[in-house]
Amino acid sequence: MIFFRKNDDTPQAPEPGPQGLAERARAAELPPAAREAVDAELARLANTDPSAAEYAISTNYVELLLSLPWNAVTPDSLDLERAEAVLDASHAGLGQIKDRILEHLASRTMRQKSEAWILVVDDEPIARENLRHVLVREGYRVETAENGQAALERVRRFEFDLIVTDLKMDRMDGLQLLDKAKAVSPATKIMIVTGYATVDTAVRAIKTGAVHYLTKPIDLDEFRASVRGILAQRPAESASRSPILCFVGPPGVGKTSVGMAIAQAMGRTFTRMSLADLRDDAELRGHRRTYVGALPGRVISALRGLSVRNPVFMLDEVDKIGRDVKGDPAQALLEILDPEQNCRFVDRYMEVPFDLSGVFFIATANSTERLAGPVLDRMEVVPFTGYSEEEKIEIATRFLAPRQLREHGLTHPYPEFTREALQGIIRGYTNEAGVRGLEREIARVCRKIARVCLSEGKTGFAGDIAPDMAVSLLGPRRFSHETAGHGPQIGEAVGLVWSETGGEIVSVEVSRMRGASRLLLTGSLGEVLKESGQIALSHLRSNAVDFGIDPGFFSEHDIHIHIPAGGVSKDGPSAGLTMAVALFSLLSGRPTSPGMAFSGEISLSGRVLRVAGVREKLLAAVRAGITSVVLPMENAAEVEEAGRSMASLPRIVLVSEVRQALAAAFDAPSGPTPPEAKP
Known part of the structure; x- marks a missing residue:
């Protein structure tokens, strides 16, 4: 029989129980408040029967305090060229977001160096x-x-x-x-x-x-x-205070993956926590130790698992936090996200302040409408816009298609999606601002090709995936976007709208009939859209003589405004100008200029007010074949920004009054000449 001698130099694990915890506590570098809490708890443990329930509670509490990363930090990688290369390699487009991250790294570099x-x-x-x-x-x-x-x-x-x-x-x-x-x-x-x-x-x-x-x-x-x-x-x-960013944009535009790229560029650890439907604020603040089964909050638990106190921490779906009688979790975020408070964040379970100021918090949301004002005030909103068709094709070519081909074993050799095939998939099988649905459709094509290869006894598929092949594999197209192909009609105007799936164009139709001066609004319209229709009609009625309209017309006729697709709820403050143009077209008997679309809200005095989602609306205009777009003058900066990120733009006419929009919309101008259009 052979015996092995144990090496006496092997490090011994700490003894279990109070003695082992006391040894770990003496070796740990704890802040004064944590040191005091640990010493008090160890003194209590020394006089507690191990069979008592309080013994396990105190032991778990000391274990938590000793295992937290009070001083452990990951040094930042402040190489701007490397950070830029990481962001460019992992994401196409998103120039403004990349600039914001690089600016943050540059400021930290300037400060530390x-x-x-x-x-x-x-x-x-x-x-x-x-x-x-x-x-x-x-x-x-x-x-x-x-x-x-x-x-x-x-x-x-x-x-x-x-x-x-x-x-x-x-x-x-x-x-x-x-x-x-x-x-x-x-x-x-x-x-x-x-x-x-x-x-x-x-x-x-x-x-x-x-x-x-x-x-x-x-x-x-x-x-x-x-x-x-x-x-x-x-x-x-x-370097102690990190920014708190809030990525706001539609689904599938890369908010989470950008957060991961930021962590990689900075050399930090990344963690993500979903807040969707979070209803109990104890999930964030922790439970008091008086409760049976009490646990620390999810933030402290995550830092304990990461073993560093300065990770990139993503709070996903922050706009979907729930609320009930157990408390408002959104209010718990105030102490976590406030730069003036989070340096001394107190978890209810710990009852000892922990410094969260080194954590790089990134929140994500689809919109800011459901975010509480105080929470939103503590974050810097970084808007994520939808991708243009060109950007989607580039993303699919560089990232999505290669990844799906690898995951489905189509690598010997790699098939190639042609540009036309990707364009056909985007137009006919997706309806989104991001690329999540596009990746699903590419995966469907890959699965069907893999099945065909196995049924024919092949080990791979050689050749290009052309548009006709993609259509035969995916079946009939599921989406058809409105186009500006038909000629202009009297009493009709084309509007640009924004939704969570990106920009779209809609037709606003107006008709008249004998009646008692009523305004009918149909198309599943929200209150804001109904008010826009009322304002448009009131402005034209109050200035009927100036516009060359018979003032007595309104007292003898009803007017009906309709936006098709009545099964889809619609609302938002950007259709007033389109309704005014459609009404004037009906009352003057003249069609609008062909290939023209409108977006803007109006006031009773005829001012054209600022709108949101300009880039998405311009993308929709390009896709639909619109040649001219009328937008508010207040959106000039957004138009200029869109021009830098989009390959081609329709002719843009910026207006500040309804009269200028009407002058641009009709062959026979009414009112002053509109400002010169910007290409």
């Missing part, structure tokens, strides 16, 4: 010059001031990391400078160096905000070590 600046203040030239010489040799950037008043003037114009000041000086002594400099620049550290040291002045200096107090003659080694220790905290403090 900036040199330390020190201001030396002393009324003795020799002492001042000696300190400056010592600090310069240590590699710091140093400026000097001959008294407190001169130093204060420099602090007002320049931010210093550290001020080294004498105590007794003419015009303004060190304590006065300390008080006034902290008011001007709270982040600046101040060290007092004096030959008139007393216990009273030392106590007053520390209470006022000094971080160190040295007596003359100075021990240079002690002075260097003190300065080095003070400035060593500077990078950690500059």
